[in-house]
Amino acid sequence: MKGSLILENGRVFTGEMLGRPERRYGEVVFNTGMTGYQEILTDPSYAGQIVTMTYPLIGNYGVNETDFESRKPWLSGFVTAELCDRPSHHASRETVDAYLRRQGVAALTGVDTRALVRTIRDQGAMKGWIVPGEAMEAEGAVNPKTSGHSLAFPDLPRDWVRQVTVPEAYTAAPTGLFHVVVMDLGAKGHIVDSLAQLGCRVTVVPSFYTFEQIAALEPDGVVLSNGPGDPRDVPEVAREARRVAERWPTFGICLGHQVLGLAFGAKVEKLKFGHRGSNHPVKDLRSGRVWITPQNHGYALTEDDWPGELEVTHRHVNDGTVEGLRHRGLPVFSVQYHPEAHPGPADSFYLFEQFIALMEEGKGVHAIYAG
């Protein structure tokens, strides 16, 4: 069956409809990773988005039981040039197509993804529909008569974090030297796994938890996780995050980094087409070292009116945007990229160790941790 992606600017890309053959709506973004599609499919940060893969061959190692970042996909659609229907890997359990069909995600394959990505790069991320059937390209705008689809392009919901967070707190790792509370704004499973691997006891709490509820858990440190949407849509999280950061060692990742910045008075902007891929170069401004990092974000903190309490510690090498910060007086730091490295290189795993060192100082013990 044919299917089409209809962009807000009127451009139409036709391909073969796979996954769940139903209409889906979302912000159309692209990811440049060559591998890691299973993590991308299940990373809650992509909630409500239609993700296009720039690497042409996707799905060749199938879907396995270990690469999931959460219990289900949260994205609305998945677009590829070629989606492999005969995966070859000992751990593969099913094809991407079968997985997406089962999970209700619309997919398009056989799409000219280079032309699609050029459109997004030139004109910026925009909204789009995946629809079953062949749509005709209209000039300048989507014309319901010629396309056969009467489509509106409404604003996307602003409560994504509330939709993806856990309904109640749970113990993710029962024993360990340090007790870390992860505020789940849409957390990837590998963040929790990384903390557990380094010997932390981990409790995951919902995004709407207050400072008092977190204090009752007596943490040694708090992680503010990644997550979907615009960080300005969760002011209540920023409010609690500030109180948390003033009390315990705090580590922010991606959305958690943006929220932490907002909490201390920094401003946020939407990037033209975001950073999504497995090899974004980031410079550590103190050491001068460049790390290759996995990224997935559409917003970034800006340096306009940058608060004096915070220091910019990392910058993106390609466009100079803020990629990391630390608080000048508190054991608090954050990065815009993904130290848990799924998918992507493990260059930045040391940041988890840095966080543990801060908790060690906070506890006043010289702890020995595993890993």
Ligand SMILES: NC(=O)CC[C@H](N)C(=O)O
């Ligand atoms: N991965 C993330 O946490 C993404 C943060 C935010 N939703 C953004 O797009 O910028």
